[in-house]
Amino acid sequence: MSYRQKHLLAIEGLYPPEIGHLLDLAESYVLLNRSGKTQRDLLRGRTLINLFFEDSTRTRTSFEIAGKRLGADVINMSVSTSSVNKGETLLDTAATLNAMHCDLLVVRHDQSGAPNLLAQKVDAAVINAGDGTHEHPTQALLDALTIRRRKGRLESLVVAICGDVLHSRVARSNIHLLTTMGSRVRVVGPPTLMPTEAERLGIEVFHDMERGLAGADIVMMLRLQRERMQRGLVPSAREYFRFFGLDAAKLAVAKPDALVMHPGPMNRGVEIDSAVADDPHRSVIREQVEMGVAVRMAVLDTLSRGHGRNEF
Ligand code: NCD
Secondary structure: OOOOOOOEOOOOOOOHHHHHHHHHHHHHHHHHHHHOOOOOOOOOOOEEEEEEOOOOOHHHHHHHHHHHHOOOEEEEEEHHHOHHHHOOOHHHHHHHHHHOOOOEEEEEEOOOOHHHHHHHHOOOEEEEEEEOOOEOHHHHHHHHHHHHHHHOOOOOOEEEEEOOOOOOHHHHHHHHHHHHOOOEEEEEOOHHHOOOOHHHHOOEEEOOHHHHHOOOOEEEEOOOOHHHOOOOOOOOHHHHHHHHOEOHHHHOOOOOOOEEEOOOOOOEOOOEOHHHHOOOOOEOHHHHHHHHHHHHHHHHHHHHOOHHHHHO
């Protein structure tokens, strides 16, 4: 059984074989990318539109590279240059894109659920590139690929996701993926930044780094998302770093071979110390970026073949 959906809107609801299929295919793209070859016939004649209503560097670029390596025509639409600024609604934008016969639509939006809404209105396969505080499925897939290549598995690992979990779509997608694949997820951070639905998500909550990181296989740090905070949920950056910033001393309680991850962009000296972020023996942050391109190629490949439509 392979991937059974027309779109990729969320990790929640996917089955382990669907996740496994995307990761196996991504694995082959890692090899292709490292060989310096491309596969431009695969998406030749297809149009991919990157529709970004929110800032992004690595995610947008990585979808663009992924699409181009597979031969798609890639168009980047950022909000500042589109008529969304002139008051066009999301659904009008959808109708316009539909009329252009776009095949693959990659959407980032500050409202949770916006990609789902678009998916109901356009013919294209829609990929959620991050919606509000909801999900960021390709980030969780690239994190999973990084972990699986380093640890050889995705089950029975202890994963500590630390920091601003409340506002993080990356955390939510990772929680769904890792618990679905049989790992144990802990979230670690101040009470003001913890998710309210921990029990439903099947995760453990810690307010202390030493306890939360004890024996962890993976330490995943998150950016403090000040732009999504309505009021001051954290003290000063200095104080935050003292209690919740990852440095060598805090990392020492995790397993000796624990991996350090961060989706980027990093606030160095706020949630993570540069010495840890740049430590080649512990940090896989750059590898995550490399895996991002391979995962997005696998997603574009899979959705462009219309697997879901044929199998259902
Ligand atoms: C994340 C995002 O946009 O959700 N970044 C990313 O995609 N690499 C995390 C963040 O903004 O902190």
